[in-house]
Amino acid sequence: MNLRRGRFLTLLAGTALTGCSRIATSLNDNPRFHAVLGAPERLDLALLGADHPLAREYRDKDISPDFRHNGFDPPSDPAYLQWSRNNWHGYRLFVSGLVDKPTSFSVDDLRTKFPSIAQITRHDCVEGWSVIGKWRGVRVRDVLAAAQPRAGAKYVVFYCLDDDGSGTKYYESLDMRQAAHPQALLAYDLNDQPVPLKNGAPIRLKVPTQLGYKSAKHVNRIELVAALGGDNGSGGYWEDRGYEWFAGI
Amino acid sequence: MIQRVYRHPLVVRITHWVVALALLVLTMSGLQIFNAHPELYASDASTFAHPVLSIYSDTDAAGRTVGKLQIGSMVFTTTGLLGWTGDGMGGEEQRAFPPWATIPAYRDLADGRRWHIFFAWVLGLCALLYAAWAFKLIPSKTEIREVPEALKEHAVPWKIKATAHYNPLQKIAYFSVVFGLVPLAIISGLALSPSFDGWAPWVPWLLGGRQFARIWHFVAMFGIIGFFIGHFMMVVLTGFWNNLRAMITGWFAVEEAS
Numbered sequence: 001m002n003l004r005r006g007r008f009l010t011l012l013a014g015t016a017l018t019g020c021s022r023i024a025t026s027l028n029d030n031p032r033f034h035a036v037l038g039a040p041e042r043l044d045l046a047l048l049g050a051d052h053p054l055a056r057e058y059r060d061k062d063i064s065p066d067f068r069h070n071g072f073d074p075p076s077d078p079a080y081l082q083w084s085r086n087n088w089h090g091y092r093l094f095v096s097g098l099v100d101k102p103t104s105f106s107v108d109d110l111r112t113k114f115p116s117i118a119q120i121t122r123h124d125c126v127e128g129w130s131v132i133g134k135w136r137g138v139r140v141r142d143v144l145a146a147a148q149p150r151a152g153a154k155y156v157v158f159y160c161l162d163d164d165g166s167g168t169k170y171y172e173s174l175d176m177r178q179a180a181h182p183q184a185l186l187a188y189d190l191n192d193q194p195v196p197l198k199n200g201a202p203i204r205l206k207v208p209t210q211l212g213y214k215s216a217k218h219v220n221r222i223e224l225v226a227a228l229g230g231d232n233g234s235g236g237y238w239e240d241r242g243y244e245w246f247a248g249i
Numbered sequence: 250m251i252q253r254v255y256r257h258p259l260v261v262r263i264t265h266w267v268v269a270l271a272l273l274v275l276t277m278s279g280l281q282i283f284n285a286h287p288e289l290y291a292s293d294a295s296t297f298a299h300p301v302l303s304i305y306s307d308t309d310a311a312g313r314t315v316g317k318l319q320i321g322s323m324v325f326t327t328t329g330l331l332g333w334t335g336d337g338m339g340g341e342e343q344r345a346f347p348p349w350a351t352i353p354a355y356r357d358l359a360d361g362r363r364w365h366i367f368f369a370w371v372l373g374l375c376a377l378l379y380a381a382w383a384f385k386l387i388p389s390k391t392e393i394r395e396v397p398e399a400l401k402e403h404a405v406p407w408k409i410k411a412t413a414h415y416n417p418l419q420k421i422a423y424f425s426v427v428f429g430l431v432p433l434a435i436i437s438g439l440a441l442s443p444s445f446d447g448w449a450p451w452v453p454w455l456l457g458g459r460q461f462a463r464i465w466h467f468v469a470m471f472g473i474i475g476f477f478i479g480h481f482m483m484v485v486l487t488g489f490w491n492n493l494r495a496m497i498t499g500w501f502a503v504e505e506a507s
Contacts, residue, residue: 017349020273024352025337028360037363040370053447064294122294122459124443126358128286129295130459209447242359248444249366 038244045246052181055208058120064131067123067190069198072170075161075218088202093186095143097223098153103146107188107202114138114146119183121208123215126243135206137187141180143222149176153224155235158205161218164237172205172216173228173235173245183208186219211247213238254413256501264379265496271372272477274364275434276470280346281353281361287345289467293458301464304345306333314343369438376431386424392417411487413503419483426476434469437462 027033074080083091092104105113118136144156156179160170178184185206188195195201200217207214213236228235228245235245257265287304290296303319304327316332318325335341337348337355348354352364399418403409415423439445440453440462456462484492495501 014349017277021277021349021352021354024274024277024364025354028353028357028364034360034363037360037367040367043370044366048442048444048448053444055443055447056450062294066297068295068297122443124441124459126285126362128282128463129288129290129297130293132294209444211443238359242357242363244362244366249362249442 041244041246044244044249048248049178049246053209055119055121055183058122058132060120060134062132063120063134063191066131067133067196067199068125068129068131070125070127070212071217072162072164074197074201075163077161080161080218084197084201091202091220093143093203093219094221095147095224096221097157097225098150099144099224100148100150101146105143110138110143110186110188110203114142117185118189119185119206119208121183121206123208123212125212126238126247134189134191135185135187135204136189136192137185137203137206139182140174140184140186140205141182143186144179144224147224149224152226155225155228157223157225157228157235158216158219159221159223160216161220168237170216170218170237171233172214172237174207174214178207178210181207181209209248211249213243214247251502251504253500253502255499256413256495257499258382259499260378260382262496262499264375267375268372268379271368271375272473274352274368275372276474277350277352278361278364278368279466279470281351281356282358282365283467284345284351284356284361285358289464290460291457291464292460293453295460302467304332306343314341369435372431373435376427376435379427383423383427386415386420386427388417388420388424392420396421406482406486409483409487411492411501411503413501422476422479426473430469430472430476433465434473437465437469441466 028037079090083089088107092106093110094102094104096102115138116136117139118134120132120134122130122132124130140156153176155173155175157173158171160172163169174184183206187200187204187206188202190196190199190204195204200215200219203219205214205216205219216236234240236243239245288295288297288300289302290299291301300319301321303317305317305319306314307317309315309326314328314333315326316328316330316334318327318331330347331345332343333341334344334347335349336344337351337353342356344356351361353360395417399416402416403418436452437456439449440456440459446453446459453459453462456465491502
C-alpha cells in the first residue's frame with residue numbers, strides 16, 4: 001500500500017467517525033429516538049433488580065484512605081450549620097406520606113432505638129471511580145416499619161437538605177422492595193466516625209447495589225408515595241436530568 | 250474461470266452488520282463515558298494518586314493549556330487529540346477523547362450511558378444468535394498444522410488471494426474476536442455494574458477488581474479496533490467489492506484453476 005492510499009484511508013476513517021458522531025448526536029436530540037434508547041432500563045430492572053443479591057462486603061484493610069466527595073457542597077443554611085455545631089440537636093428525620101403513624105427521629109433516636117448494622121462496601125460512582133468505606137446505621141426497612149406503611153405505598157422518596165447552588169434540592173427514591181434490601185441503610189457513621197459533612201452528615205442513605213447517586217446525602221424527610229412522576233419528579237435529582245432511575249448498571 | 254459460491258448464510262450477514270454497528274456505537278459512547286473519569290486503576294477501588302493511565306490537561310512553561318496522556322511513568326503531550334480538545338460546540342475544554350470520537354459529540358454522561366447500554370443489549374443478543382453458527386470458526390487440527398504455510402502465503406500482502414473457504418489465519422482471527430475479545434468486553438462490562446456484582450461477585454474478583462475490570466474493558470476495545478483495522482485492510486486487499494457483495498448477498502466470486 002503506498003503512502004497516498006494510507007493517507008486517504010486515515011482521512012476516510014476520520015471523516016467517517018466525525019459523520020457517525022454527528023448523525024448520532026442529531027438522533028440523540030430527537031425526543032422519540034431518545035426515549036427508545038432508554039427502553040432497556042425496564043429489562044435491566046427486571047433482570048438485575050430482581051431478588052436481593054447482597055453487595056460484596058470487604059474487610060477493614062480494604063477501606064479507602066479517603067472517601068471521595070462528589071456532588072453538591074454540604075448545605076449552608078443557618079439551621080443546618082447550627083445543628084452541625086450542636087451535635088445535631090434540633091435535626092430530625094421525618095417519615096410521612098402513606099403511613100399510619102407519621103413520625104420523626106433525632107440522630108440519637110436512630111442510634112439507640114434500632115438495631116445497628118455495619119457494612120464495608122464499595123461505592124461505585126456513575127463517573128467510573130470506586131471507593132470502599134465502612135458504613136454504620138439503621139436499615140431503611142426498620143425505620144419504615146416504625147411508621148407503619150399503608151398497603152398503597154409503592155415508592156420511598158428521600159428528600160435532602162443539599163441543593164445544586166441554584167436552589168434545586170437533591171432527592172432520590174427506591175421502590176418498596178429495594179427499600180427492604182438488608183443492606184439499604186440510613187447511615188450515621190462512616191469509618192467509625194460520624195458521617196463527615198462532605199459525605200452526607202448527619203444521615204446518608206446507602207444503597208451499595210446501585211451507583212453512588214442513589215445514596216442520597218443529608219436526608220431530612222422520607223415520604224412514602226403510591227407513584228413517582230408529577231410532583232415527585234422522575235424519582236431523583238439526576239433522574240430528572242436523564243440518568244436512569246434504576247442505577248444498578 | 251470465475252465461479253460464484255454462496256459464502257455467507259443470511260444469519261451471518263445480518264449479525265455481521267448489526268454487530269459492526271453496535272461495536273462502533275459502543276466504542277464511541279464508551280469513550281464518552283470514559284471522559285467522565287479518564288483514569289484507570291489496577292485495583293478494586295480507585296487509588297486516585299496512582300492511576301496506571303490518566304488523560305488530563307496541564308499548563309506548559311509558556312502558560313498555554315496542553316493535553317497530556319500518562320501511561321505508567323511515561324507522559325506524552327497530546328494537545329488537540331487527548332486531554333485538551335474541542336468541546337463539540339465550537340470551544341475547547343479539558344476533555345479526554347475529542348468530540349468527533351464520542352456519542353454524543355458534546356459532553357453528556359447520561360446520554361452516553363443510554364447509547365452504551367442500549368447497544369450493549371443489541372450486541373449481547375446478536376452474539377448469542379451468532380454463537381450458534383460461529384462454532385464452525387473453531388480451527389481444526391489440520392488447519393492448525395497449515396498455519397505456517399498460510400503465514401508464508403500472507404507474507405506479501407498484495408498477493409493474498411481470497412478463497413471460497415476461510416483459511417486458517419482468517420479462522421483464528423475471527424475465532425479470537427468472537428470467542429475472545431467480544432466476550433471479554435461483555436464480561437468486563439458486566440463487572441462494572443454494582444447490581445450484577447451482587448449476583449456474581451466472583452466476576453470482578455477474577456478480573457482483578459472493579460477498577461481493573463475497566464482496564465480489561467479498555468483492552469478489549471483496543472483489541473477490537475486493532476482487529477477492525479486488519480480486517481478492513483484485508484477486505485480491501487482481496488477485492489473490496491467482491492467481499493462487500495458477499496457480505497450483503499452471500500455470493501462470492503472465486504477464480505477456479507481449470
